[in-house]
Amino acid sequence: MPESEPKPRLIELVAPGAGQGWKAVLKSGKPAVVHEIPMPPAEAAASVPRMQRLFEHRHPALSPVLAWGIEHNGLWVAVEPNEGTPLGSILARGPLTPPAAAALGAAVLSGVAALHEAGIAMGGFGATAVRVTSNGDVRLAGHPAAAVRGAPSQSDLRADVRSSGMAVCAAFGVDPAGAPAPANIPPGLVVTMRSMASGAMGPSADRAQGALREMAAALLAPDRQMAAQSELATRAGGREVPAITPFLPGGTVAPPAASSQAPAVTAPQESAPAPAPSPFIAPQQRDETPVRVPASYDAPDRPLQTYPAMPAITSPPAAPAPPAPTAPPQAETQPSPPPVPTWSDEPYQPPAASVTTPPAPAPVEPAAEPAPEPEAPPPSAFASPPAAPSWTTSAPEPAATPAEPGAPAQPPAQPTWTPMEQPVWKPGEAVPPEPLGTGVAAAAIPPPLMEPPPAQAPVRPPSAPARRPIPRPKSGGGPPSERRPWLIPVAIAAVIVILLGIAGVIILANRGSGPVVGVRTSPSASAKPTTSPKGSPSTSPTGGGLRPVPNYGPASSAPVTRVQICTTDSPCSIPGSADESKTVCSLSSCRLEAAIYFSTSQKSVLVSYTVKFFDRCTGQTTDLPGAKSTTPASGYIVSVPSDHLTVRIPGGVKSGALVVVSQTPGVAASAPLLLGADSC
Structure with missing residues (x-):
C-alpha cells in the first residue's frame, strides 16, 4: 500500500465524524491527529497522486499534511493537533x-x-x-x-x-x-x-x-x-485587541502606591487650572507654556493699569516682598488687565486723585473723600491704606508696623503727595520714581516699557550680516554696472537668429533639390559638340567658362531615326494628331516630353530612354532616370513614352543642358536643351 510512513499507533479518539480523529505520535516523535476516511479501494488508489502533492508541496496557507497512507478500507491522514x-x-x-x-x-x-x-x-x-x-x-x-x-x-x-x-x-x-x-x-x-x-x-x-x-x-x-x-x-487567542492608550508624559500622574506624595506633586500645579481626570493632563502642560509668554508681555500690560496713577501707591505692598520683586508684579498684573481689577489699588488712589485729574476726573472725585484722613495725622497715613475694606487687611497690616517708625521723618512733607512718595519709592523701586518726579505717576512705567525692546534688538543683527555678501555686480572685477542681466542672452539669441537667416539665404540661393542619382564626371573637352535649337555657340562670347555639351550618342540608330525634346520652340509632329510641346524646364523644376521617331512601324516593341544633364560650368554629367513604354500591336511610327516626365535637376547649377538618349530599340541622342544663364 502506498504511504508516506507506516500508520502510527492510535492513542485516543478525539471526535467522531466523517473521518475518525485519533491522537497519535508519528515516527519522528511529533504529536498529530490521524483522520481515517473510509472509501472504496479504487477511489483511494486514485487519490494517491493528489495526496502525494499535498504532502510534498506544502503551502503556508494550507494546513500541512504530516503523513498519509492507504489501507484496505480507506485513507488515513495525519495533521497537526491544533490547526487554529x-x-x-x-x-x-x-x-x-x-x-x-x-x-x-x-x-x-x-x-x-x-x-x-x-x-x-x-x-x-x-x-x-x-x-x-x-x-x-x-x-x-x-x-x-x-x-x-x-x-x-x-x-x-x-x-x-x-x-x-x-x-x-x-x-x-x-x-x-x-x-x-x-x-x-x-x-x-x-x-x-x-x-x-x-x-x-x-x-x-x-x-x-x-x-x-x-x-x-x-x-x-x-x-x-x-x-x-x-x-x-x-x-x-480569544482576546480582544486592546484600545490605544493615550500618551501620558512621565511624572504628571503619580502611581497609586505613592498617594502620599501626590499632593506634594500637584500642589505647584494648583496655580494653573489643572483638572483632576488623567485624560486632560496633556492640556495642563499646554496651559503652563503660555504662562511664559505673558511674562515677556507684562511690561506692556502694566502701563495700561498705571495710567490712573495706581503704580505710585502699589509700591508699599511690593516692599515687604523684596526677594522676588519680579514674581509679585506678574501675579498682580494677571488680574489687573481689565479696568475692574483696580479694586486692589483703590486705597491708594485718593492721594493720586490730585495728580491724575486730567485722564479720569470722574472716578477720582469719589476717591478723594478718604484723602483728608491721611492728611490730618501724617504718621497714620500709611496705616490707613491697609485699613481699607478692599484689601481685607490681610497683607497691609504687617506693612503698617514698618511705616510707623518712618512717620517722624515725613512730618515736614505733609502737604499733597510729595512727602509720601519720597520715603516709600526710594527703598522699594529706586529707578522708576526718581526720573518721574513727584507729580506724574503715569510716567513712572515707561522705563519698564524700554526693557523688552533691548531683548529684541540682539535678534536683528544675525539677519543683517546674512545680507552683506549679496552684492553681485562686483563679480566682473570692476565697479558695479547698470547693465540689465537679460541683455547678454538677448544678444546671443539675436546672433544665432542672424546666422540661421544667412544660412537659409545661402540654401535658397543654391535652389537645392532632391538627391543626385548616377553622377559621373566627363572630360572638359568633349568631341563633336552638337548644336541646340537655340543656336547657342559652343563657347560664350562673354566668357564665363561655359563648357560645350558632349555628344552622348549618334543622332540616329536603326530603327530610330531621331530623338526630339518636344518644346514650344521645337514641337514634335505626330502623324494623325496634334503636335506635342509639353516640355517646361528650368533649373528649379522640369517637366520633360520626348518623342522617338522610327524608320518603320514598331509593333509591341519596348521603347525606353534616359536623360543626361550636363553642367556647363563644371563639365559634370549626371544620369537621370527616363521613361519607357511598349508600342501597341498595331504599331507606332512615333513613340512618346511619357508626356509629363518629372526631372529632378541637381542643385547649385547656374547653366546646364538636357539630352535625351534612347536605349531601346536603338541608341540615339537628341539635341541638347539649354537651361539657365549663358555665363557662370
Whole structure:
C-alpha cells in the first residue's frame, strides 16, 4: 500500500465524524491527529497522486499534511493537533480591522489557488474551514478530504471562489447582498469582494486574488502587515485587541502606591487650572507654556493699569516682598488687565486723585473723600491704606508696623503727595520714581516699557550680516554696472537668429533639390559638340567658362531615326494628331516630353530612354532616370513614352543642358536643351 510512513499507533479518539480523529505520535516523535476516511479501494488508489502533492508541496496557507497512507478500507491522514481557531469563532466577537481582514482574504485566496493548481477543489467551504493560528497565520483546513474526490469541475472551482468571497465579506463586516458597507472600506474593494461572493468573479482563484490585492494595496502595505498579523494572533487567542492608550508624559500622574506624595506633586500645579481626570493632563502642560509668554508681555500690560496713577501707591505692598520683586508684579498684573481689577489699588488712589485729574476726573472725585484722613495725622497715613475694606487687611497690616517708625521723618512733607512718595519709592523701586518726579505717576512705567525692546534688538543683527555678501555686480572685477542681466542672452539669441537667416539665404540661393542619382564626371573637352535649337555657340562670347555639351550618342540608330525634346520652340509632329510641346524646364523644376521617331512601324516593341544633364560650368554629367513604354500591336511610327516626365535637376547649377538618349530599340541622342544663364 502506498504511504508516506507506516500508520502510527492510535492513542485516543478525539471526535467522531466523517473521518475518525485519533491522537497519535508519528515516527519522528511529533504529536498529530490521524483522520481515517473510509472509501472504496479504487477511489483511494486514485487519490494517491493528489495526496502525494499535498504532502510534498506544502503551502503556508494550507494546513500541512504530516503523513498519509492507504489501507484496505480507506485513507488515513495525519495533521497537526491544533490547526487554529475557526474564523466563525473569531468573527462572533465582531469584524476585523481593514488591514487584518485584507491579510486574511489574501491568505485564503492564496490557499485556494494552491489547491486548484494541485488539481484539488473543496467544492465550497464554511467559516470553520478557515483557521487562524496563535501566530496570526491564516490556513485552510479540511482539504485532505477534498483530495479524495475526482478531478474538480468548474462548479467546484467557482464554489471555492464564492466561499472565499463570503469569508472576506465577513472579515470586513460587509453584507454580500448589497447593504451599505462601512465608510472606512474603499468602494472598489467592496465591489471586488461582492463579485467574488456572488460568483461573478468566475472560477479562477488567481484572478480573484489579483483583484483583491489590487484594490486593497494600501491595506496590504508592508508597514501594516505586522499590525494585521498581531491582531489576528490576538483574536485567535480569544482576546480582544486592546484600545490605544493615550500618551501620558512621565511624572504628571503619580502611581497609586505613592498617594502620599501626590499632593506634594500637584500642589505647584494648583496655580494653573489643572483638572483632576488623567485624560486632560496633556492640556495642563499646554496651559503652563503660555504662562511664559505673558511674562515677556507684562511690561506692556502694566502701563495700561498705571495710567490712573495706581503704580505710585502699589509700591508699599511690593516692599515687604523684596526677594522676588519680579514674581509679585506678574501675579498682580494677571488680574489687573481689565479696568475692574483696580479694586486692589483703590486705597491708594485718593492721594493720586490730585495728580491724575486730567485722564479720569470722574472716578477720582469719589476717591478723594478718604484723602483728608491721611492728611490730618501724617504718621497714620500709611496705616490707613491697609485699613481699607478692599484689601481685607490681610497683607497691609504687617506693612503698617514698618511705616510707623518712618512717620517722624515725613512730618515736614505733609502737604499733597510729595512727602509720601519720597520715603516709600526710594527703598522699594529706586529707578522708576526718581526720573518721574513727584507729580506724574503715569510716567513712572515707561522705563519698564524700554526693557523688552533691548531683548529684541540682539535678534536683528544675525539677519543683517546674512545680507552683506549679496552684492553681485562686483563679480566682473570692476565697479558695479547698470547693465540689465537679460541683455547678454538677448544678444546671443539675436546672433544665432542672424546666422540661421544667412544660412537659409545661402540654401535658397543654391535652389537645392532632391538627391543626385548616377553622377559621373566627363572630360572638359568633349568631341563633336552638337548644336541646340537655340543656336547657342559652343563657347560664350562673354566668357564665363561655359563648357560645350558632349555628344552622348549618334543622332540616329536603326530603327530610330531621331530623338526630339518636344518644346514650344521645337514641337514634335505626330502623324494623325496634334503636335506635342509639353516640355517646361528650368533649373528649379522640369517637366520633360520626348518623342522617338522610327524608320518603320514598331509593333509591341519596348521603347525606353534616359536623360543626361550636363553642367556647363563644371563639365559634370549626371544620369537621370527616363521613361519607357511598349508600342501597341498595331504599331507606332512615333513613340512618346511619357508626356509629363518629372526631372529632378541637381542643385547649385547656374547653366546646364538636357539630352535625351534612347536605349531601346536603338541608341540615339537628341539635341541638347539649354537651361539657365549663358555665363557662370
